[in-house]
Amino acid sequence: MHQGAQDYLIRHQLNSHALARAVRYSLERHRAQAQVVYQAQYDQLTGLANRSVFFDRLNFALARCNRTQTAIALLFLDLDHFKKINDTCGHEHGDMMLKTIGHRLRQSIREIDTGARMGGDEFAILLEHIASVDDVKTVAQRILEHIARPIAVNGRQLAVTGSLGITIYPWDCANAQELLKHSDSAMYRAKAQGGNRYQFYIAGLQTGSIDVELQRALANDELCLYYQPQLDLQTNTIIGMEALLRWQHPLQGLVGPMHFIPRAEENGLIIPIGERVLAMAARQAKLWRQTDGTVPPVAVNLSVHQIQEPSFPATLKRVLEAVNLPAQALQLELTERHLFQETNAVLDTLRTVKAMGCSLYIDDFGTGYSSLRYLRAFPIDGIKLDQSLLHRVPDHVNDATMLRAVIALGKTLGLHVIAEGVARQDQVDFLHEHGCDAIQGFWLSSPVPAGETPRWFSGDRDCALCG
Amino acid sequence: MKILIIDKRKQHAELEKMLKEGFANPVDLYHATTEHRAFDRIRRETFDIILVAVYSATGSVLETIRHLLQISPSSAILVSAIVPTIRSPFKPCIRARKII
Incomplete structure (x- = not known):
């Protein structure tokens, strides 16, 4: 016994x-x-697994995942404004609705999946052996649609919607408790956007997983470039296009560089990423030249780690030769704070690059030490004024004076001066009045994919803006 | 009610007779003379009761019960002990020995 x-x-x-x-x-x-x-x-009301069983199965699924190299999805469901139903219709009606929703939840998932009631109007769903993110999206959408169907309770038609937060292991490298927490936070994002929708947990910003994810992004060509034009204030023509890196993440959508470049600089992935960016920019510059004739140079941001590599000039040469593009077609930008770490080797690299024909600019000028030594020591063609210098211009007298002085300094040294982050007409007027050569910013255009830029090369700014 | 009797010594007839007599309503009785045949059958059908006839108090009985629970968790398991000599701490058998 x-x-x-x-x-x-x-x-x-x-x-x-x-x-x-x-x-x-x-x-x-x-x-x-x-x-x-x-x-x-099991939960007495809905017949779904309870929290204890859910965690047991989740832990088991995680172990199996690690062994079989498969993926699981954890969905956290919360009903939108369910409290109102309890308050207005009574808890008896609310319980009947929960029972129906539990039934619909079971119908929306496979037999091998686990649906659980975690308490109140919160449910969790464990999807095992998922083949793709699209499958998860399909299930999530099906769950939301099934839940949103009206429910007949004692002759009354009641309706409720749900918000789903989703996280996927092993992309989200966490333990069972953390996975639930992450899916819960994603659910709150779905609620914040109005509910009746699903949201994936943004896991890419965690150090542990971003390394793996970035490698996958490189392998799967998830990195892409957006382009923002630079306008010459004298001729009113587009004189350059800055290539801005974006990560088309399969779950999180478009991710900005500030979310992954700092980590890439730490883990060394900045080198292959930088090379990929150069190659993409060169390819696009070549394409524009083939379709639009002579087009302005494409500006590419470099990391100090790239120019610290003695092989950088050779890499650049290889990239240019691969698409048969003259070096003049690329404008390389280095941030001021990176130049602070300058060495003789870096200087040599920059001189070599300059000798090849690429133009060099100091980016974000005004945010670091703004040392005049940079302007003298480096073989640069121009400076790009950081947008922080423009924020309170022209209203703030001191800021306006300082900006005027910086522009004058650049011009006196024979440098091309481009103002970044220009967002308003009064800023444009101020910069034009005080001799700034060119501007870049939302006033002109937000960064856009390459496919949306052709009309910028017509030479007419108005036409460019309407494009 | 479906009852499966596992009796290696093929002495299930006595138990079947008693079961038929004990219940007013008809009882579906099945028997298997080896554990493997029993397991095969249990995988295909569901039984309310699995009655295991035990003739020796070896560890294999315990293994049999464990396995039955795994493959047929919805069945109740009843052990029928017919054990003349006892060496293990298998409780029904000890009890039987005392009675004997």
């Missing part, structure tokens, strides 16, 4: 009456045991 038998019989004492009684007793005892087990593992 210690091993699980319900009862035992001793043959010498057996008769038909005792045997029948023992059978009945065994059945009743077994049913009672099963009932206790059921109550300990």
Whole structure:
């Protein structure tokens, strides 16, 4: 009986009456045991697994995932404004709705998946052996649609919607508790956007997973470039296009560089990423030249880690030769704070690059040490004024004076001066009045994919803006 | 009610007779003379009660019960002990020995 038998019989004492009684007793005892087990593992109202069973299965699924190199998705569902139904219709109606939703949830997932009620109007769903993110999206959408169907409760038609937060292991490298927390936070984002939708957890910003994700991004060509034009204030023509890196993440959508470049600089992936960016920009510059004739140079941001590599000039040469593009077609930008770490080797690299024909600019000028030494020591063609210098211009007298002085300094040294982050007409007027050569910013255009830029090369700014 | 009797010594007839007599309503009785045949059958069908006839108090009985629980968790398990000599701490058998 210690091993699980319900009862035992001793043959010498057996008769038909005792045997029948023992059978009945065994059945009743077994049913009672099963009932206790059921109550300990399942939610009484919905019949779904409870929190304890869910975590048990989740932990088991995680272990299996690690062994089989498969993925699982954890969905956290919260009903939108369910409290109102309890308050206005009563808890009895609310419970009936929860029961129906539990039933619909079960119908929306496969038998191998687990649906659980975590408490109140919160549910969790564990999808195992997922083949693609699209599959998860399909299930999530199906769940939301099933839930949103009206529910008949005591002759009344009630409706409720749900918000789903989703996280996927192993992309989201976390333990069971953390996965639930992450899906919960994603659910709150879905709610914040109005509910009746799903949102994926943004896991890419965690150090542990971003390394793996960035490698995958490189392998899967998830990195892409957006382009923002630079306008010459004298001629009113587009004189350059800055290539801005974006990550088309399969779950999170478009991710800006500030979310992954700092980590890439730490883990060394900045080198292959930088090379990829150069190659993409060169390819696009070549394409524009083939379709639009002579087009302005494409500006590419470099990391100091790239120019610290002695092989950088060779890499650049290889990239240019691969698409048969003259070096003049690329404008390389280095941030001021990176130049602070300058060495003789870096200077040599920059001189080599300059000799090849690329133009060099100091980016974000005004945010670092703004040392005049940079302007003298480096073989640069121009400076790009950081947008922070423009924020309070022209209204703030001191800021306006400083900006005027910086522009004058650049011009006096014979440098091309481009103002970044220009967002307003009064800023444009101020910069034009005080001799700034060119501008870049939302006033002109937000960064756009290459496919949306052709009309900028017509030479007409108005046409460019309407494009 | 469906009952499966596992009896290696093929002495299930006695138990079947008593079961038929003990219940007013008809009982579906099945028997298997080896554990493997029993397991095969259990995988295909569901039984309310699995009655295991035990003739020796070896560890294999415990293994049998464990396995039955795994493959047929919805069945109640009843052990029928017919054990003349006992060496293990298998409780029904000890009890039987005392009675004997």
